Amino acid sequence: MMLSIVKHLNRNNDVIHPPIYIEHSVGEIKVECALQYTREDEERVRCYANNAYNPVGGTHLSGFRAALTRTVGAYGEKLDLFKNVRPIGEDFRTGVTAVVSIQHPEPQFESQNKIRLLNADVEGAVSAAVAEKLGKYMEENPK
Numbered sequence: 001m002m003l004s005i006v007k008h009l010n011r012n013n014d015v016i017h018p019p020i021y022i023e024h025s026v027g028e029i030k031v032e033c034a035l036q037y038t039r040e041d042e043e044r045v046r047c048y049a050n051n052a053y054n055p056v057g058g059t060h061l062s063g064f065r066a067a068l069t070r071t072v073g074a075y076g077e078k079l080d081l082f083k084n085v086r087p088i089g090e091d092f093r094t095g096v097t098a099v100v101s102i103q104h105p106e107p108q109f110e111s112q113n114k115i116r117l118l119n120a121d122v123e124g125a126v127s128a129a130v131a132e133k134l135g136k137y138m139e140e141n142p143k
Contacts, residue, residue, distance in 0.1 A: 002034035002099045005046065009097050013038040016095070020137050024129035028105050029122060031129040033064065035098035043093040048101040049109070049117040056110070058117030063126030064100045068092055071131045075138050100126060 006019045015038050022033040047054045047061050054060075069089040076082050102122055110116040 002032050002101060005099045006034040006036050006097055009044060009046075010036055010038055013040055013097070015039075017141075020134065022130055022133040024133060026125035026128055027121075029125040030103040031060075031126050032101045033098060033126075033130055035068075035096055035134075037095050038097060040095050040097075043090075043096050045096070045098045045100060047117070048099070049107045049114070049122075050103055051101075052107075052109075052114045054109070054114055054117050056116040058110070059119055059123040060100050060102050060117055060126045063123040064098065064130055065089060065093065066123070067127040067130035067134065068096065070127075071134045071138070075135070102126065 003019050003021055015036055017037060019034050019036040022031070022035075024031050045057070045061060045064065047057045047064075049058070049060065069092050072092045073087065076087070102117070102125070104119055104122060106119075108118040110118055
């Protein structure tokens with residue numbers, strides 16, 4: 001499902017690579033994520049917790065962003081891609097389209113409308129899952 005959402009969101013965009021799918025469990029937290037870079041200037045991330053859309057994001061969005069910044073940054077440093085430049089997190093998020101979904105046994109939300117996920121343990125779980133799987137993907141697909 002995640003892949004089809006990302007493909008749909010990018011149907012009219014110039015994509016850089018096929019979508020990347022990540023699925024990983026950390027304790028009782030199941031993390032699913034699909035992401036794809038485009039040549040667009042904006043970041044588009046949709047977040048879900050226990051199948052409920054969280055329009056403001058929350059801790060799963062924070063974990064995703066932290067992992068993306070850390071992992072892509074480390075990979076770029078390793079390949080010496082940042083000569084005389086010090087990129088920031090926003091640089092790594094430009095052009096990314098992603099869907100981040102978690103399943104949690106006791107999700108906590110801001111408001112009854114579930115606009116933002118609040119569980120602190122989710123940030124670390126998403127960050128660990130995305131960093132591990134994305135790092136492995138980048139090593140195996142060095143283009």
